[in-house]
Amino acid sequence: MQHTVVERDLELALMLSPERSVPVPARLVYRTDDPYAVHIVFHVGSGHPVHWTFARELLVEGVFRPCGHGDVRIRPTTLDGRTAVLLALSSPDGEALLEAPAGEVSGWLELTLRMVPPGSEPEQLGLDDGLAELLA
Secondary structure (H helix, E strand, O other): OOOOOEEEEEEEEEEOOOEEEEEEEEEEEOOOOOOOOOEEEEOOOOOOEEEEEEEHHHHHHHHHEEEEEEEEEEEEEOOOOOEEEEEEEOOOEEEEEEEHHHHHHHHHHHHHHOOOOOOOOHHHHHHHHHHHHHHO
């Protein structure tokens, strides 16, 4: 089975305070061989990018309403007249609040949803084929 990758480069804003942020280049990645997940790669100026993976469903919901708990929380917002998606990420190494342009995130998500509609993810995993092979 051939798998497809949908990527989008964008610039996020790392919120340092209500008045101050710094730009963070990032890449959104969706792979049809991992259909339930979205991946974000942050290029933070070091030699090693930072990778985060979480449920695509969480990001889809977070574009419309606050959701998530624990390590990943997402919510829509309006800042200075523009719509954005806020990503609050937490790990043992620290916490980050990032602002992403809502239009770019929504457009990329729409591509992933057209490629693998919600509910059709198991078909991408080939579980039925694998199970049939085991039982043969």
